[in-house]
Every structure is written in structure tokens, then in C-alpha cells.
Amino acid sequence: MADKMVLLVFSGTIDRLVGMSVLVSGAVALDMDVDIYLMLWGAYAFKKENIGKDMEISEHQTLAEKLKSGMEKAGLKPWFESMKALKEMGNVKVHACGAAAKTWDATLENMDFVDDIVGASELVSALAEAKVALFI
């Protein structure tokens, strides 16, 4: 049975979502299973209507354009492009917190990459089983 990494993605800002995709990349490369749990702003960022607009919700707004050009210079893919590739390469599941989904009127149809909508007990159970667990 593969080791598991669990990420609680509370934030929806590009800076943190890039961090998320880097961590998922490392885990997939090491053949780990990955479960991503989207909490409040994470669920917002994964809505189809918001994907690609995340520069508008950069944590350090005044540095957003500098960040964007720096990432392009570094050859870093946008987080959502990385996520698509990582879901194809590895065992990466994305779960949205039910309360967060309800807050944003988010459904499996209007979010990208999300496999299901879950409750708090599943989230905590996954944390208890994980070899690596991080809050983003």
C-alpha cells in the first residue's frame, strides 16, 4: 500500500496553490497517493469560473504581476496545468469540503479536478492515516 500525503488547502491564492502543486509533484514522483481537501478559499479557487483568474486573488496583490513574470521566467506551469498532468500521472484525489462547496454554490459540475464532496469526519480520518499532512 502506497504512503499517503494529505493536503488541507484552505487558501485559494496563487502563491499557495503553486506551493500545493509543487508538493503534489514531489509526492507523485515518489509514488505516494495524494488526497487534497479543499476548504473555504481552496474550493473557491477550484471553481471553473475562477481558474486562471487567480492573479486577482494573489495574497500579495502589489507583487502579483512580478510573481507572474517570475514564474514564467522560471518555467513554472500555472497550478491548474500542473494539476491536470498530476492527476493523469498519479493517484491524486481532490475532495471539496461540503460547507465550503455550499458557501460558493460549488458542485462537481462547476469545479475542475474535484472528485467528490465530503464531510469533516472523512477529512480527519484521512489526516489520521496520512504519512505526510500539511495545511496550506
Added chain:
Amino acid sequence: MSEDLSNIKPDKTVDARGVSCPGPLLAAKRSITEVPVGGVLEVLSSDPGTVKDLPLWAKKVGHEYLGTIEEPGYWKLYIRRKK
């Protein structure tokens, strides 16, 4: 080590130059399956982190890191597929 590595004929070369971490790592992960067991993957990377990252990855997932050759502006890393 570089002397011996220069004689290696890789079964596959993946060019990940110009891409930052974790791009070269994922390129290696994706490409190693296209190399026969016992064969050698050559990864070209201009990202300095790759020089430490790929040997660690190879060890963790059960492949053999053979070594690195430094070229102007990039590195050539060699991994033997073991499984």
C-alpha cells in the same frame, strides 16, 4: 565518475532544460517507464535543485543513480531503471 559516465549510451534522453523544479523530476518520473529495465535514462536539466533531487528520487523509488556530468549551464544526470 564523469569519465565513465561519458561512455554511457542512454536508452532515452529527456531534455528538461529551462524548466524549474519540479519539472525535471516529473519529466524523469514520466520517462523512466519508457526505458527498459536495466536501461539508462539521461536527464538534461538547468535547474540546480535537480542535481540533489533526482538522486534522492531514484533512491526512494528503487532506481540506481549513476552520476552527473556538469556541462556549461546545465547538468546531465543518469538513472538506471531497476524495476
